[in-house]
Amino acid sequence: DARVTQTPRHKVTEMGQEVTMRCQPILGHNTVFWYRQTMMQGLELLAYFRNRAPLDDSGMPKDRFSAEMPDATLATLKIQPSEPRDSAVYFCASALENTEAFFGQGTRLTVV
Amino acid sequence: AQSVTQPDIHITVSEGASLELRCNYSYGATPYLFWYVQSPGQGLQLLLKYFSGDTLVQGIKGFEAEFKRSQSSFNLRKPSVHWSDAAEYFCAVAASGGYNKLIFGAGTRLAVHP
Numbered sequence: 572d573a574r575v576t577q578t579p580r581h582k583v584t585e586m587g588q589e590v591t592m593r594c595q596p597i598l599g600h601n602t603v604f605w606y607r608q609t610m611m612q613g614l615e616l617l618a619y620f621r622n623r624a625p626l627d628d629s630g631m632p633k634d635r636f637s638a639e640m641p642d643a644t645l646a647t648l649k650i651q652p653s654e655p656r657d658s659a660v661y662f663c664a665s666a667l668e669n670t671e672a673f674f675g676q677g678t679r680l681t682v683v
Numbered sequence: 684a685q686s687v688t689q690p691d692i693h694i695t696v697s698e699g700a701s702l703e704l705r706c707n708y709s710y711g712a713t714p715y716l717f718w719y720v721q722s723p724g725q726g727l728q729l730l731l732k733y734f735s736g737d738t739l740v741q742g743i744k745g746f747e748a749e750f751k752r753s754q755s756s757f758n759l760r761k762p763s764v765h766w767s768d769a770a771e772y773f774c775a776v777a778a779s780g781g782y783n784k785l786i787f788g789a790g791t792r793l794a795v796h797p
């Protein structure tokens with residue numbers, strides 16, 4: 572059963588600490604998305620990659636957020652330093668070109 | 684710019700009643716349209732999608748949606764709601780062709796009364 576895997580599922584960290592979230596896309600998918608979900612803003616697209624190259628990261632605060640795909644089986648989203656306003660659920664999704672995206676279970680981040 | 688509007692934040696229906704969730708999109712060309720469902724604490728699951736062709740599309744769990752270009756709408760329907768359908772529903776749009784990205788609506792939270 573192919574699925575997008577995100578780790579960790581939950582993360583509690585102190586303000587100022589570095590946070591790294593990982594995503595394993597479905598094998599063969601060449602597009603990876605990072606979304607952030609909050610009560611106030613809903614689902615926001617942070618960044619997306621096609622064939623491991625970043626296509627759009629305009630939704631991401633550049634000063635503290637970074638997203639990479641070291642290889643086709645791993646996408647990472649890093650926050651350094653983290654702030655309480657970063658508390659949210661972060662979703663990764665993967666897709667083939669021009670087809671539907673499949674979402675992971677999300678990483679629930681709490682910054683205290 | 685692409686955008687999606689889901690006018691109803693909350694909807695409550697009785698079990699067995701019919702359901703229609705509204706979605707309006709803004710996009711200049713023919714869009715790709717999607718409905719996703721999110722149960723509490725879970726990720727998003729695709730219910731159905733429209734890329735082209737027949738404007739009435741069938742999805743999983745007995746859902747269907749109709750694409751109406753003239754109204755820029757893609758409403759989700761189900762003839763008889765089950766208690767397990769209580770969840771949050773998101774409509775999304777993507778640019779057709781080429782490299783695309785999903786833009787989501789704010790979501791509609793569905794409650795089902797027994």
